[in-house]
Amino acid sequence: MTTSQCEGIHSLIKNYISKTCYLLELIHNFNEVLTQYRTNELLSDFKSLFTTPVLPTCLQDIEKQATDIFARSMFKEVWCEIEEAGKLNVVTHSVSNNEVKVRINKYRQPGREYKVQYDKITKKFACDCRLFESRGIPCCHIFYIMRHDHIDIIPDTLVCTRRTKNAKKDYVCSVTSAEIDSENIAGIRYDALATLCFTLCESASKNRDDFMEIRDDIFGLIQKLKKRRDPDSKVLSNACMVGDPTVVKTKGA
Template identity: 25%
Template sequence: MAKALVEVIPETYHGLCTWHLMQNGIKHLGNLMKGESHFLSDFKKCMYGYDDEEQFEEGWRNLLEKFDVKENTWLQRVYSVREKWASCYLKKAFTLGMRSTQLSESVNADIKSFINVNLDLIKFFNRFEDVVEEKRYNELKCEYEARQKIPRLKNPYSDILKQVSELYTPTIFELFQHEYELFEACSVKSINVKASLVDCVIVMVKDLGEWKVSFDLDKKIIHCSCCKFETFGILCCHCLRVFIHMDVKSVPEQYILKRWTKLARSVSLPNVSVRHVVEDSQLTSTQRRRDICPRPMRVVDEASRSQETYTLLSKNLLIYWTRKC
């Protein structure tokens, strides 16, 4: 897959499913996870916990030394493709927070629930349409609830929270509100203001690292070194800390993606003409043949048990074919 993507869709960013990666880790390194071992948590930290590439490299070296696995070939292979699974490298891609194949696996599970060896093509698509219809109904239900329910604001006096609560879907609003809560743990270590450009260094309580935030006051353009918006599509707590520090009362329009709002499905799609599919008569005939074939075979089995029944069946079959011809 990786080789094909480079050749066919070179502009895409290929990432590895973190769930499958962890399962492979358990398969290859299960002996390191017994007892009170912290190997799994340390490995997860390398996968999710480091925001900077230098921090990741140091954490990976410590992992290899702590568990004495420098020569492990599986870890060497995993490290060689670290840009496909480590968070600090995935900042280069717009992933929308997806780190696994959970969505496709969920669809696969729904389809596998009704598949069996006797299912012909027409019945398959009938069942498939039922699955699609159910998913569309769930989407409509979520959309209705998003429009009717009023989200709970943890800070009802915040102008920013009031603004986005009216725009975001409940799920995205909760994620944004979590970032808003985290901003209280952030502080401005240093700030440099040149004309309309503001450069800040943000630090967090009980969290190692520094984040650089640049904010253009005139163009309302903000960027953080954590790349939360560039990868997921919502602003991070570091940017919100700068907004509050600079007395910004609302999120600029360009930082509210329509895909996360209640109006995401409001654009009407062009009509696509669909031809009526005529049922394949040959396929139906095949289905009937498959259903009826076992019945005469049971008659033949019973008739072959004795000479008398064998002679009776042969005689009647001969009469039938004589009349047929």
């Protein structure tokens, strides 16, 4: 976790917790913080999955790929770096075998230079500003070199997994040891399942046959979980489930 992320969490918690509150009040307020944090996380996931930002810069191919890769909160920072790349100029550009070395300065700031180098084979980039190492996103200097050398695809070496839309899918594991408190991990599992359900509902609701199939499958999973927790429970019929209304012909007067 980066320093900026810790500062963001601290700024959220300080609105609910004070040094004069009692222990019971502290626990209650801390639970409120966790609830708000999880809600914000769900909203962020929803925006990443179901909204598409406007692409105003000239590097629309790179922007479009960035929207597909990065989570919405991180795409805002990536977009700022892409826009900032338009203010940069090349001072020197040299190629030795497969290694490219470039010195860059900024418009109206000729005295401040940055060195960027990358390998044409491995597609590994390195910049003096070290934004990628600290923040996990490509810097404006790298985006400028991509534009200058006609690189229209963000290489995998510039994609930090923890900043992508699939970060939860890759890192959240549903299998935990017995020592971990189930209540602590349940919130993380809930967020991960809710994100997947958003995508499922979006696709299944557009077609009647898909809706009926997914509805029956979900009903079966619910009954399976209930039966697993309580073997003596009665299995409900899906005849009373909500579906599309039955269309009938009206009788004439």
